[in-house]
Amino acid sequence: MEHTHVLSGTPVVAGHAYAPTVWPGERPVYDPATAAPVPDEEREVETKRFTDAAATVAARLRERASHASGAAAEVLSATAGLAEDRGWVGAASGLIAKGSTAPAAAVLATEQFAAMFTKLGGLMAERVTDLNDVRDRVVAELLGVPEPGVPEPDEPSVLLADDLAPADTAGLDPAKITALVTRLGGPTSHTAIIARQLGIPCVVAVSGLADVPAGTPVLVDGTAGTLEVEPDAAEATAQVEESRRMAALVASWSGPGQTADGRHVSVLANVADGTSARTAMKYPVEGVGLFRTELAFLDRSDAPSVEEQTGLYREVLEAFPGQKVVIRTLDAGSDKPLKFVTQLDEANPALGVRGNRIAGEHPDIRTAQLDAIAAAAQGREPIPWVMAPMIASAAEAAEFAAPVRERGLVAGVMVEVPAAAILAEAILAEVDFVSIGTNDLTQYTMAADRMSAELAALTDPWQPAVLALIARVARAGQEVDKPVGVCGEAAADPLLACVLVGLGVTSLSSAPAAAAAVGARLAQTTTDQCRAAADAALATSDPAAARAAATAALES
Incomplete structure (x- = not known):
């Protein structure tokens, strides 16, 4: 094994860790x-x-x-x-x-x-x-053999694996497992979700990982997405110390979101129900940037009533009194089928009847949902913002905005389809705000399933083609003075958050646990530095170069 050999993958959770490696226990083989x-x-x-x-x-x-x-x-x-x-x-x-x-x-x-x-x-x-x-x-x-899974190491260690099942990662002790690195997996895999919750560096889709034996000292850089094998001990320790200093800043950050020169950027939470909204309140967020309402609809044989939905939506609104709440209407179909909506088997469900498109055949579902949101919002200030997923044209945006405004709510749409980004000016003319769903926008721009481990490099939100589309939408928003938010996983990456702000994005919504890291990084960065980082990233042609260029711009 060469010394200081560096392996690259897709970064998921920022931070540095320096420790010997461990691999999960052998899985039973039975033919x-x-x-x-x-x-x-x-x-x-x-x-x-x-x-x-x-x-x-x-x-x-x-x-x-x-x-x-x-x-x-x-x-x-x-x-x-x-x-x-x-x-x-x-x-x-x-x-x-x-x-x-x-x-x-x-x-x-x-x-x-x-x-x-x-x-x-x-x-x-x-x-x-x-x-x-x-x-x-x-x-x-x-x-009658030992259950497979993650060992309990005697000293802090970096866990390497082909892939990690939820049951492997869910019980990890962050004092013992200081970073996660996998050969497979994508930025939205269970490994990534648990790593974010634990707050430990994580890199996925690392080729060549199988050649790193257990016990090898490695330096994991969760920001750059690299694993350095047998690094210089003094340098690695210094990088970890700097990472800890940044972690201390993160721990002390309490909001509100703003750059070092005072430009306000709303740092918001993604939630799914009243329970997750109450949990989000414990983090330094200023409201909800994405309330995923589909939890009320999935795994049911019939549609929830207006009264039932009203109660669910009111729970989230009451968790954030006097604060912004952005509600997304039902985003079902594709990988989230509805039992009570009879859909023909679709050859390509990701490109099929999903999101707002369900209203074409089943307008009653959307009507009931908007009625429930309006009922839950009665007497509330500020008025909830409501946005539709899977909008691909200005006509669709206008068709959605009309019934939202009729109910006295603020109308917006998600930008997840490249067509919506390309025609952002026309769509913004029809609505009051837009929110960019970077997970789906990346998937559709790069023609790559965002759940595919093999295509993780393509579904990286740092892809310059994706950044160019975000830049186009943000620019359109600035021209008409309408908010442009980001509510995909890209908003959880502190470095990418600086780039997004530099592009003109006005709010960032992610898993609540990511809020402090994003806010702390923005607080140390001026608007001009954000713009320089955005320009540098846009000038590149691959994700790794975009990250490196943005990092260099911020450090200079």
Whole structure:
């Protein structure tokens, strides 16, 4: 191994860590082809052996969820649910009834469901890692071998892995695991979500990672997206110390959002319901920049009533009295199908009937939602802002804005489709504000599924083509003096936040845990420095160069 060899990937959580590496424990290997068929008279017992093992794994995950909080608790509970999924357990039981052993049934049933999830794409494809993790835990339980997963190191360590399932990352102790680096995964994977919650540096999609053995000292740079193998110890320690100094500034930042020369930039939170809104209040945010309302609609066989929705929306509004709240209407379809909306199987659901497009066939769904928002907003100051997802034309923006304004609400739209960015002037003429969803804008601009680990470099929000579209929208907003926000994961990156402000973005909304890092970085940066960083990034032709150019501009 060469000394000071640097591997590059996609940065997810900023910061530096210097420590020896650890790899997760071995996952059990079981080849169904080598298993002898189970005799008829033993199949019932073998089925019970499988269901008992799955129940044990689920119970273990739920126990860990009970000691976790926030996103960690949610992903552990969701993984426990997979272990007891009726479809998966039923498929495995069916295979045992035909003679498969319990471990073989776990492997073969997982292959069936993984193929189905992969075909569905989007968030369902992301769940393949979770399902494979459940399979390995159940197989280990059946074989009587140690449960696979992350070791408890004796000293602070950097965790390397091909990929990490939620159950691996959710129970991590940030005092022992100081950074996460994976060979696969994207910026919106479970690994990324948990790393943000833990506040530890994280880099994903690192090629060549398999060649770094356990115990190797490495320096992880979560801002640049690099892993330096066997770095100079003194230099690495100095970088970690500087990172800690910045972390102390972050910890002391309490808002409001503004640059060093006093330009106000709203630092807002993304929330999904009353519970997440109340949690967001504990962070230094000035309101809600994205209230995802689809949680009320998913996993239901019928649409929620106006009264039910009103109660849910009121919970979020009451969590932020006197503060800005931006509500996004239902963003379902694609990877978030609605059971009560009969949609034909779409060949390409990411480009299909999703978001505001559902209102074309089902106008009653949007009407009820707007009625509920208006009812929840009665007597409230300031008036909630309401925006539609998946708008691709000025005509669609105008068609949405009319019923919003009729109800006395402030009308806006999401800019996620490149067409909306290109025609930003025409769209802004129809609405009062826009918010750029960088996750989808990047996906559609680069023609790359944002859940694909193989395409993580393409779905990097630092892609200059994406920055150019954001610049176009921000410029259009400045010309008509209308707000242009960003509410994708790009708003959680402190360095990219400076670039976005330099482009002319007026508000940044992300996971609440990212707010302080973004606010603290802006507080140390002037508007002119932000503009210089934006110009430097726009002048490049790849994400790594854009990051490097922006960093150099800010340091100068």
